[in-house]
Ligand code: ADP
């Protein structure tokens with residue numbers, strides 16, 4: 217499973233000013249989909265509607281054919297994992313930070329998630345690798361490592377729907393590319409519906425489907441090759 221459909225969705229934070237207007241789009245199950253568009257076009261709003269921080273004013277949102285208003289908020293939010301643009305961390309152990317939102321996970325699961333997300337750039341300096349590293353407090357963590365830590369959280373949570381909300385936008389080009397290729401290798405192991413929200417097309421050119429938003433509606437969609445062809 218994991219198909220997301222927006223059907224004729226209209227929503228505005230104020231009733232007299234719709235942000236998305238009659239928006240219809242389909243994110244196919246198990247695919248890697250990009251939603252791109254300039255700042256302010258409504259990308260984050262789509263995610264907020266999906267989480268039901270706000271409800272649509274017209275139309276409906278379906279996950280695997282089911283209207284999200286018919287699902288409990290708890291199971292809805294459990295089904296979606298988000299890597300945000302900037303991951304706030306607690307002044308606590310790495311393990312505590314990875315476990316955030318997944319409090320019932322075991323130590324072994326935390327260590328495994330840290331390993332798969334490659335949370336530390338020079339893990340060799342820890343005699344027992346991630347087994348001891350996750351116990352560290354007050355770690356100096358780089359921007360790239362913060363985002364890897366956010367990836368380890370969603371590995372632990374393992375939801376059917378993954379959102380990367382400008383997850384690499386704050387990073388330098390080199391770190392961004394390294395993180396994207398690492399995320400891609402993790403996604404290859406397990407087919408999950410993954411949505412990359414981005415304002416730069418170059419970050420997400422290799423997606424199965426690219427949806428270009430303009431002022432709250434779909435301006436065009438297709439693969440990178442198809443978009444270039446039509447341009
Ligand atoms: P994007 O993620 O593409 O940058 P957003 O979805 O955050 O765009 O915002 C779309 C529009 O909605 C913008 O014009 C923004 O100013 C407006 N907006 C976003 N959040 C709120 C809010 N909480 N209240 C009122 N307007 C908002």
Ligand code: ADP
Pocket residue numbers: 260264269270298300301381
């Ligand atoms: P951004 O604009 O960078 O996407 P958001 O404004 O969406 O950031 O908010 C950051 C976090 O705050 C989100 O990941 C979400 O968990 C939470 N959040 C956002 N809007 C709401 C809301 N209306 N109610 C509760 N939590 C919210």
